[in-house]
Amino acid sequence: MNSLILRKITLITITFCITQFFLNTSYSVEPDEILNNPKYELRARNISKNIRCMVCQNQSIDESNAPLAKDLRILIREKIKEGNKDEEIYAFLTDRYGDFILLKPPLNSKTLFLWLLPIIFLILGAYTIFYHNKKSR
Amino acid sequence: MKNNILILPSIIFFLILSIFLYLLIIDRNPSEIPSNLLNKNTPIFEAKSLFKNEKFISANEFKDEIILVNFFATWCKPCRDEHVYIQRFADEKDLKIIGINYKDNNKKAIKWLEDLGNPYENVLIDKKGKIAIDWGVYGIPETFIINSNGIIMYRNVGPITNKIYKKINLIINKNE
Numbered sequence: 001m002n003s004l005i006l007r008k009i010t011l012i013t014i015t016f017c018i019t020q021f022f023l024n025t026s027y028s029v030e031p032d033e034i035l036n037n038p039k040y041e042l043r044a045r046n047i048s049k050n051i052r053c054m055v056c057q058n059q060s061i062d063e064s065n066a067p068l069a070k071d072l073r074i075l076i077r078e079k080i081k082e083g084n085k086d087e088e089i090y091a092f093l094t095d096r097y098g099d100f101i102l103l104k105p106p107l108n109s110k111t112l113f114l115w116l117l118p119i120i121f122l123i124l125g126a127y128t129i130f131y132h133n134k135k136s137r
Numbered sequence: 138m139k140n141n142i143l144i145l146p147s148i149i150f151f152l153i154l155s156i157f158l159y160l161l162i163i164d165r166n167p168s169e170i171p172s173n174l175l176n177k178n179t180p181i182f183e184a185k186s187l188f189k190n191e192k193f194i195s196a197n198e199f200k201d202e203i204i205l206v207n208f209f210a211t212w213c214k215p216c217r218d219e220h221v222y223i224q225r226f227a228d229e230k231d232l233k234i235i236g237i238n239y240k241d242n243n244k245k246a247i248k249w250l251e252d253l254g255n256p257y258e259n260v261l262i263d264k265k266g267k268i269a270i271d272w273g274v275y276g277i278p279e280t281f282i283i284n285s286n287g288i289i290m291y292r293n294v295g296p297i298t299n300k301i302y303k304k305i306n307l308i309i310n311k312n313e
Contacts (some may be wrong), residue, residue, distance in 0.1 A: 054170065054275035067240075068275055071266045096180075096273040098173035124146050 030064045035077055044077045047089055052103050060103055152196050172273055172292040178289050180271040186248060189278035199281040199287040203309055205234045206281040208274050210241045211249040216278045220253050222223035227256035239269055284312045
């Protein structure tokens with residue numbers, strides 16, 4: 001009997017974890033913001049997912065409920081309707097808020113170290129393991 | 138010999154650890170984001186004024202003198218706290234101050250300024266927060282200092298405190 005309960009609990013837990021894994025993002029786009037043109041809306045959503053909410057800082061504006069995030073979502077949609085390209089919208093936002101507004105920092109002279117650090121660590125780790133094993137032998 | 142191999146990674150590890158430690162110790166606010174508009178021209182915009190009938194055209198205004206731009210709202214408690222310093226800039230420094238009333242009610246803003254005093258030469262209305270976005274504002278109150286060439290010299294996020302008041306004074310004196 002006990003093992004049956006345990007199996008049920010395990011099953012529920014696994015189902016819950018799997019569901020959470022696939023549904024771990026919540027969206028804050030309100031119905032009145034959504035554009036009628038599905039292509040435009042998809043572009044707006046994709047851009048919004050890459051834009052940091054400057055108020056909460058660890059969420060994208062697509063997920064954030066902050067008023068500024070909503071303003072920026074609306075602004076992106078307006079820019080798309082006006083015929084702006086994605087690059088132009090990103091440029092508009094970074095001109096005002098800097099690269100910090102992008103959730104993925106661009107590769108430039110300031111961020112070079114940040115991008116290279118994992119590679120440096122990988123090389124160092126491989127070097128240590130390689131020589132350690134060689135000496136052990 | 139084995140230990141020698143681990144020297145380099147250990148040095149790097151402690152170097153990175155010291156950088157993190159240094160960043161923890163120094164006096165800085167990690168959530169404060171430096172303005173991308175620093176040392177750049179003021180944004181170009183037009184706005185309605187709360188008290189004047191004429192339209193505010195930024196290109197005609199930000200020149201020839203040092204100007205302080207302050208984003209505020211009546212619903213923002215820190216704005217009330219810093220108001221005394223904004224008033225001091227107007228009284229003591231005879232500084233031209235432009236207030237930008239962010240997502241507010243006009244009547245409430247007029248009443249607020251009547252009660253607390255109006256240090257602003259002009260109060261602009263930013264009902265939808267679009268001017269704020271042009272200035273890269275992300276949390277009010279925010280204050281900017283613009284030099285006589287229309288270049289943004291300084292930005293402060295959050296309320297002006299005594300320490301910041303002194304800092305702004307120094308910047309103004311330097312640019313006068």
